[in-house]
Amino acid sequence: MKTINILLLIFALFGCGGMVFSQEPLNQDVRVQREYEPTISDAMKINQMPEREDTLTVKPEFSYSVAGHAMPGVPQVSPLQAARLAPQRPKDLYSSYIRGGMGNYQLLFGDIFYNLTRNEKFAFSIGLQQESSWGELELEDGNRVDAPYHNTLGGLYMRHFFDDKTLELDLDFHRFAYRYYGLQTIDPNGAYDISLNNDIKIEDVNGVLLSPDDKQRQTTFDLHFGLLSQQSDLDDARYHLNFDFGSFNNRTDVGENSFSLGGDLYIPFGALSLKVDGEGIYRKVRATNDDNEFLSLFQFEDREQVYLTLNPRVVFPGNKLKVEVGLNLTGEFSDTEEFYLSPHVRGDLVIAEGVVSTFLGMTGELHQNSYREIMEENPFVSPDVLVKPSFTNIRGFAGVKGNFSSATSFTARLDYEFIEDEYFFVNRFFEQDGSPDTWGMSNLFDVVYDDATLLSLTGEFLIRPDRDLDIILKGVYYGWTLDNYDYAWHKPEMELGIRAGYNYNDEWHFDASFNVIGERKALMQSGEIKNLSSVADFNLGANYQYNKRMHFFARIQNIFAAKFYPWAGYPMQGFNARVGVGYSF
Template sequence: MYSIYSHNGKSSAMDRSLRKSGSKQVHRIPKGTGLITIALAFLAMSAGFAQEKENIGTETVDVVRPYKANISDAFKVRDVPALDDSTLLKKKKIQYSIFSVPVASTFVPAKGKVSGVERKKRDMLYNTYVSLGLGNYSTALLDFYTSRAISKDESFDIGLNHHSAQGQLDEMELDTKFFDTRLDASYSNAGRFYRWGVNGEFRHQIYNWYGLPEEAGFDQAEINSIDERQTYYTASVGGNIEAIDESVFTGAELTLRRFWDAHDSGENRLVFNPSFQFPVGQELITAKIFADYVGGEFDRGYFTNDKIKYGNLLLGVNPNLLIDGEDFSISLGASVFYGMDIENDDNDVYIYPQVKASYRLVEEFVTVYGGVEGGLDQNSYYDLVQDNFFVSPTLGITPTDRQYDAYVGMKGKLSSTVGYNVKGSYRSENNKPLFRANAVNVSGNEGQGYVYGNSFGVVYDDVTTYSAFGELHADIDRNLTLGVNAQISGYDADNEQEAWNLPVVQGSFFGDYQIGAHWFAGANLFFVGKRKDLYTPGSLLGGDPRVVTLDSYFDVNARAGYRFNDQLSVFVKANNIANNQYTRWMNYQVQGFQILGGVTYKFDM
C-alpha cells in the first residue's frame, strides 16, 4: 500500500506499529516528489481535453420501472426515562389543623326550591256521553255514544245519532220536514298478531220533494194531492282485519249493504278489499285487491213503467313500488280493472296510472309533490242519495271511468304555526254523473210525488275538469286554530250543454277557540259560487227547456259553549246567521236563521 503525505523526518506511531506487527514495508516517496506527481497528472488531463472531440453517437435508455420514492415508517420513541431518584416517588405526609374562631353574623341562607314544569290537569275520560239539543223549526239533535271494555283486548261500542226538523218553511207549498236517525254498533279485538272487528248499522231517513217550480203554475188542488214524502232505509254489516306486525298480508275490509226506499227500489252492494306488501331489498311493493259488486232495481222509469235493473262488478288490482329517501318519496304503480255490466252482458278491461312523488326542498317549509292517478269508480243509488236527497227513484247506475287525474302542488309551513297547501289539477272522466232537474211529467203519473219537476235525475257525460286549490291552516297556540281554503274550477262537458250543478268557485273558513278552562267557541263560513241547471216544462205544459243560473251564497255558522266540569257542559249553535234564503238545489230553498241550544253529559256505564 502506498501513501502520499508530507513527512517531517520522524517515524510516526503508525510506522512503529506496522514494523512491530510484521506487515508489508511502506515505501516512502522522497520529499518534493508529491508535488511533481500532482503537476504531471494535471498536465495529462489538460492534454486529454485539448485533443479533438470524437463523435460518440447517441444511446437510447429505456426506463423499465419508474422510480418510486419510498419513505420508511416513522416510529414513535416509547422509551420512558428511568428515574433513579427514589425521593421523587415518595409523597410527603401533610397534616392539617383547623383553628375555629366564632364570628358574629346575621346572614341566613334561604332554602332552595325545586323548579318544576306546570302540569296541565288531565281530563277525566268517561266511556259514555250523551248530547241533546233543541232549536227553532222544531229541530232536534241527539248524539249518544258508549264504549264498553269487555276485556283487556276486547271492546264493544254503540252509537245513536238523530237530526230532524219538523218545522215548515213559509215559502214552500209542500212539506219540508226531514228526519235522519242512525244506529251503529261495533266489536273490536286486539289479538297478538291481528287487530280485527265487526260492525253493523241501521239508518232511517225521511225527506220530501218539496221544490215545486213556480213556472209550472200548479193549482192548489193539484198541489194538495201530491204525496211528496220519500223514505230511505239502510242496513249494513262489515268487518275488518289489520296485521300488527309486518307481514305479507297487511289487512282487509268487507262490507255488505242493503239500501231500499218507500217506492219499491232496492240495492245490494258487496265490497271486499284485501291488501298485501312484499319487501324487495330496501324498497317495498304493495298490492291492493278490489272486488266491488252493486246491483238493484227501480220499480219504474221516469217516462215509462218499465223496471230499471242494473248490476256492475268491478275486479281490480293495484300494485305499487314505494321508494323512500331522506328528502323524497316516490310511488310507482298502476291499476288494472275488469268491469262487467251483468244486465247488459258487457265487459271491458281498464288500465290506469298510479304515480305519486314528493320532494322536500326546504325542511318543513317547502315540499313539492305531484302525481297522475286514475281508477274505475263504482256509483250506487245509496251514494247518489247521500249527495242529493231529492233524486227520483228512476236512476241509471253505471261506473265512472276516471281516466286520469294529474296534479302538481306545493305544501309546507310559512312559519312555525302556519301551514299551506296549493295545488293545480287536470282531470278527465268518462260517464261522470251530473244531477239535473227532471222534466215536469204529470200526465199519467199523478200518484208519484216526484214527477212535478221537483226531483232530480242523473245524466252521464264525459267531463274534463281543471282546477286550482289553496288552503292555509294556523295553529296559533294550543287554544286557537284557524283555517281557510278556496277552489276555482272549470268544466268542459262533451254532450251536455253545461256541467250541471257544479260550482265554479267554492271556499270555506273555520276557527276554533278555547277561552280559558270553561268557555269554548267556533265558527265556519261556506261560500258556493254560481251553478247551472235545466228547467224542462214537459209536453203537457209546453215550452222549451231553458238553463237556470243558481245564485251564489254564503252560509255563516257559529257555536259557543260553557264547560262546568269534566262531565257537564252546555252549548248553543247558530246556523245561517245572515238569514240567506238561498237554494242549494233548484227550487229547494233552505231554512233561514237557525238557533239551537243543548247540553252534553259524560259518565261511566
Template sequence: MNKKVQIISLLFLGISQVAFSQIKEEKLILDRKREPEVRKIEKKKTSVETIKNYPPEEKSQNPVNYNLTNVPAASDFATSTIEGEDISPQLGSDYQDNYLQFGMGNFGKVLFDGSVSYILESKTEVGTDAHVLSTSGLKGDYPWDSNSSRVDLGAFLNSYGEKGKFNATAGFGSHDYNYYGIYALQPDANTNLKQQVQNITLNGYYDHYSNEILNDIRLKTSFLSDKFDAKETYGGLDLNLSKHGMNFPLEGVKLHADLGLGLETLDTAFELLSQNNSNFIEGYAEPKLSFYRGKSYLMIGSGFSFLNSKTQNNLLAESTSRSKTYWFPRAEIFFAGSEMANLYLGVDGGLQHNSYASMLQENPYLVSDQVIRPTETKYRVYFGIRGDISQDLKYDVSAGFAKVNDILFYRSNGLFTPENTLNRPAYDFANTFSATYDNGSVNEVKASLQYFPLENLVLDGNVNYNFYRLNNFEDILNKPLIRAELGAKYTLLDKKLLLGFKGLFAGEQKTNYFAVEQDPLVPDNFEVTEFMDGKVKGFADLNLSAEYKAHRNVSVFVMGNNLLNNSYESHNAYRVLGAQFLAGLKVTF
C-alpha cells in the same frame, strides 16, 4: 296574550257542532270516534266506512292523545274516509267517551245524540251510537210539507290481538223528508210529497300490525231501500299485501312493494217509470313499487280492472251486457326540498262506482229511477307544493287535469205525466232530478291552509275550483265551480269554554228548469217547456257555536247557523232554513 287577537278570536270561532243549514242534512251533532293511526291511499268506493279504533300498546309508543276536532254537522253519521284517514270528530283527553246530549231550537228542531261504549276485556270494546234530528221545515214559505227527520243507529266492536286489530261495525239509517222544491205548479197543502230512504250497513276490518306481506283486509256491505221500492245491494272486499323497508342497490334507498286486490259488486233495481235495473261486478289489482330516499320518494304502479256489467230498461224491454278490461297509470314523485317547500307531481286514474246510495248523499231529491254507470277517470295529471312556512303555518296548493268518461251530474226533471191535474205522485211536480252523464275533461285547483297563532287557537281554510269541458253539454248542471270553507276553534277558561266558527261558501251553478201551463191545443194536458239558462245563486253560510263545561260531567251548548239569514237554495227550488238557533245540555259519563 295579545288582547286584540283574543277579541277577534271570540267573534269568529267554534267547536265541532257547526251545521250546514240545509233541510236535507242538518245534523248538528258531535259524532265521536277515536284517533286513527295509519294513513293508507285506498281506491274510491261507493260507500263510506266507519272504523272506531285507537292504537293498542303494541303500535303506540305514547299514550293515546285525543283532540277536539271541528267537523261540519253536514257530515254523515258514518263519516267518510279520505285516503284512508279517519276524519270523524275526536274527543278531548279530558272528556269521557260516553255522552248523551239533547237540544231544541227554532224551526221545530229537536236533537238527540248519544254514544256509549264498554270495555269487556283489556283489549276488547263494544259500543253503540244514536243520532236523531228533526225539523218542521219552512212552514211559512210553503203551504205543503217541508219537514224532515233523520235517525242513525250504530254498533261496533274492537278487538286487539297480538298480531293485529279487528273491527266490526253495523249501522242503520232512516231519512224521512219531502220533495218540497215545487216552482212550476201550485198544489194544495195536503199534497203528499214524502220520500223515505233506509240503509243498513255491515263492515269488517282487520289490520295486521307488522305490514309484512299481509297489510289489511276490509269487507264492506250495504243494503238500501226507499219508499218507492228501490233496492240496492253493495259488497266490497279489499286485500292489501305489502313488503316494506327492503334494501335496494343504491345508497340510502329503501324499496316498498304493495299489491292491492279487490272485488266489488253492485246491484240496483227500481220499480218506477222506466224501471232501470243494473248489476256490476268488478275485480281489480293495483301493484306499486315505491323508492324512498329520506323523505323523498318515487312511486310507480298500475291499476288493472275487469268490469262485467248488465243494465236493463224494463219499460222498453231493452238490456245490455258488457265485459271490459281497463288499465290505469299510477305514478308519483315527491321532492322533499325543505320544510317550507316540497314539490310533488303524479298521474293516476280509476273506476268510481256511482250507486243510488252515493248519489243520494249528493242530492237526496232524485226520482226513484236512475241510470247507474261508473265514472272512468282515464288519467289525471296533477302537481303541487306543500310545506310548513313556520311551526304555525302549513299550506298545500295543487292543480290538475283529467280526462274522464261518464262524468256524473244532475239534471232537473219535468213532468212524467202530461195530464192537467194536481193529483200527482210526490216526484211528479217538476221537483226531482236524474243522474246525467257526459264525457269530457276536468281542470282543478285546490288550496288549503292551517294557521296556529296561539296554543289554543286553530284557523283553517280550503278552496276548490273545478272547471268542466263536456262533449255534449255547454255547461255542467247543478255543480258549483267554486267551493270554500273557513273554520276556527278556540278554547279558553282552562278549556271550560269552547268557541267555534265555520263559514261555507259556494259559487253559482247552472241548472235547467221548466215552465208548465195548460196546453192550448189539448186542454186536458199540460204543455211543458224546458229552459237551459237557469242559475242557482251562490251563498255564504256563517255558523257560530259555544259550549261551556259547567261541571265535570255537564255542559251546556248553543249554536247559531246561517246567521246571515240567507234564503239560498241547496238545489234548484229547494230553499234552505234561515237563521237558526239551538241550545241544549250534554252529560258525559
C-alpha cells in the same frame, strides 16, 4: 285531440314540479293539521267531489344539544337519585254520554253513546242519534210548504287486539225520511205527453200521475269485518283484509244489496317495496214490484253488476325522494264486459327537511256510481234512475305543502282530469198535451251525461298565533269544460271557507265559520238556463263546561239568512239556532 291534451298536461306538470324544486330551503318547524272542509250548515251537499289521494306527510323533527363546558381537574361521580313521583289520581273516564237539544224549525235532537274504557284487549262503542224537524220553508213562488225530515243513525264499533293483528267489526244503520217539497209547475188536472227511455211516447197523461208520493225514505244497513296486521318493524310485510255487506231500500220499494271482499298488501324487498290493493264487488238492484197506476210511468229495472279491481304498485322509498309506479285496472261485468285501465305514477320530494315538500303524479279512477250513492247525493232524484259508471281515464296532479313557521302551515294543489260519462242532475219536464211550448216542471231530478275535463285548484292555510286559537282557510276553484253542454249543471265555480276556534279558558270554547259557495247553473226546459246564486254562510257556536260531567252548548247558523238552493226548486233552511246540554256518566 285528447292525446295532445294529455301530452301537454304531462309537460305542464313536470314544468310545475321543476319550478317548485327550485325554491330556496327554509329552516322552520312543521305543524301538521287535519284538512278543513268548508260546508254550508244544515244543508245537503251540492256534490261530493271525487276524493284526492293524500300527499306526503311532513313529520316534525326535533334536535337537542348541550352546551360544552370545561372538565374539572378531578372527575367526581355523583350518585344517581331515584326520582320521587307524586301520587296521581287516574283521570276520570266516563263510559256513557247523553245529549239533547232543540231549535227553531221545530227541531228536536238527541244522542246517546256507550264505550268501553281502559281495556287492553278490546275497544267497543255503541251509539244512537236522532234529529227531527217539522219546519216550513218558502218556495221561490212565495208559497210556504212543509219540509220535515227525520234522521236516525245507529252504530256499533268493536276492535279485538291480538299481539300482531287486530280484528275489526262495524255495524251501521241509517234512516233518512223526508218529503219532495220542492217547486213544481205540473197541473194535477192537466194532460201531458211523455217519452219513455224506449222511445215510446204516451200522450194525454193526467198530471197527477207524473208526481210520486210526496214522502220518501232511505234506509241503509252496513256490516264490516276486517283483519289488520300490526307490525312495528317497517321491514315486515303488512296486510289489511276486509269483507263488507251493504243493504239499501227506499219507500218506493227499490232496493240494492252489495257484497265486497278485498284488502291491501305491502311487502318490502330490500331497496323497494310491492304494494297491491284489490277488491271484488257484487251489486244487485231490485226494482219495485208495485204495478199500481201511480208508478206505471217510471222505468224501474233490475240490475246486477260485478266489479273486479286490482291496483299493483312498486314503491321506491327514500329519505328525500319517494317514487310509486303502478297500474289501476278494473273490470265491469254486467250486461256487457268493460275494462278500465289507467297508469299510476307518483313522486314525493322533500325539498327542505321538516319544512317543505312537493308532489307530482298521474293516475286514474273508475267511479261506480251505485244506486245508493246517487240517492244519497241528491235525495230528490227520481227513484227509477240507474246511473252508469264514470271513468277518469287520467288525472294529473302537482302541488306543494309545508310551513312558514311553527305556527303556520300550507298546502297548494293543482289537478287536471279527463272524465268520460260524467253525470249531472237536471229537473224533469213534461210537455203539455197540445201545447209544445208549455212545459210542466217536476220536483224530481233526472241525469244527463257528458265527457268533461276538470281543472281544480286547491289551497289551504293554517295559522295558530296562540295555543288557544286556530284559524284555517281553504279555497277550491273548479273549472269545467264539457263536450256537449255549456255548463256543469249544479256544480259550483268555487268554494271558500274559513274557520276559527278559540279556548277562552277551561270552561268556555268558541268557534266561528264563514263559508261561500259560488254560483251554479241549472238546465230548464227547451235549453233555458237558470242561475242559482252564490251563498254566504256565517255561523257562531259556544260551549260551556259546567263541571266534569255536564256541558251546555249553543249554535247560530246562517246568520245572514242567505237563500240557498242546493238543487233547483229546493231551498234550505234560513237563519236557524239550536241549544242543548250534554252529560257524561
